[in-house]
Amino acid sequence: MRHLSLIPFAGMMLLSSAEAVDYKEEIRPILNKKCFKCHTGPKAKGGLRMDSADDFAKRIGGDDPLIIPGDPGKSILSIKAGLPASDGEAMPPPPARERGAEPMTAAELTLVRQWITEGAKLEPGDTTAAPSAPAPGAAPMVAELHDWSNTGGGSLKASFVAMNGANVTLRKEDGTQFDYPLVNLSAESQALAKKLAGQ
Ligand code: HEC
Structure with missing residues (x-):
């Protein structure tokens, strides 16, 4: 598998605008x-x-x-x-x-x-811009990253967010979230998406 062709993924990148940025x-x-x-x-x-x-x-x-x-x-x-x-x-x-x-x-x-x-909130639901400090030693929450590949041989690390009609919503490590058509994923990645969606 080639590990350089991120373009087919990047080209599909859409920021989800429905939800507030966290x-x-x-x-x-x-x-x-x-x-x-x-x-x-x-x-x-x-x-x-x-x-x-x-x-x-x-x-x-x-x-x-x-x-x-x-x-x-x-x-x-x-x-x-x-x-x-x-x-x-x-x-x-x-x-x-x-x-x-x-x-x-x-x-x-x-x-x-x-x-x-959206107001530069440090906490969800925060309206005062005066958040409490994180608990000492609290580990940052990191969603599990999976390897995804597409039919073009491109690959990408991202966490699974949701199945969204004929698309799968993925989130990259840097936080950017995008929809990707299921049919453009490799058979292996399609199976992974379905498994993670509980289908
Ligand atoms: C290699 C070191 C370095 C990195 C990386 C860096 N900064 Fe800075 N930043 C500085 C220095 C030095 C200053 C103070 C001098 C100045 O204001 O130009 C500064 C000052 C600032 C200030 C002004 C602070 C003030 O009180 O006026 C802002 C805003 C800022 N940085 C934002 C960012 C952001 C956003 C990023 C990431 C995209 C970033 N910096 C990455 C070195 C860095």
């Missing part, structure tokens, strides 16, 4: 992968600690906001994350990009912007 499941993994390297712990760059829910919440709305709930176009965090490497204000900073720090993909940025549009 911070822990969808946004935190993106920040973790693209931003935590420099924005965690007491020495966080720019004083921006994304790993501590309390610290991060202070920069959502309030006096000195990096995120303005409802307005990704005015939120410094989403603006910086969307700037091209040619812009000195971009995040990750351009020199770090030259050393391999990757910016958010367009799909990741879209999801982050959608989360901000």
Whole structure:
């Protein structure tokens, strides 16, 4: 099996818009992968600690906001994350990009912007932007990842979300969720989807 052709999957990628974006499941993994390297712990760059829910919440709305709930176009965090490497204000900073720090993909940025549009809640149902800190030592919830392959020989790691008519809804490790036609999956993956759906 070839492990390079993600294009047939990527081409089908659709963000599910019916459900609100979930911070822990969808946004935190993106920040973790693209931003935590420099924005965690007491020495966080720019004083921006994304790993501590309390610290991060202070920069959502309030006096000195990096995120303005409802307005990704005015939120410094989403603006910086969307700037091209040619812009000195971009995040990750351009020199770090030259050393391999990757910016958010367009799909990741879209999801982050959608989360901000929806109010930048750190907890489901949270309306105050003042979430409680996670329980000490609590392990992040990670859905089980499976290997999926399609008829074109492409493969992808993703967790199963649901069967959705003739499509299967999958979620990648970075939190992006998309529908994929069952018939385009390999026989093995079709069987896996049916099994996980309890069919
Ligand atoms: C390689 C290290 C590095 C990475 C990775 C990185 N940053 Fe930064 N970030 C910095 C530094 C250094 C500063 C402080 C200087 C500045 O503001 O330009 C900063 C500052 C910021 C600020 C401004 C903080 C303030 O109080 O004004 C924001 C917002 C920000 N980063 C967002 C992000 C986001 C979003 C990501 C992930 C896409 C990210 N950063 C990834 C190094 C990094």
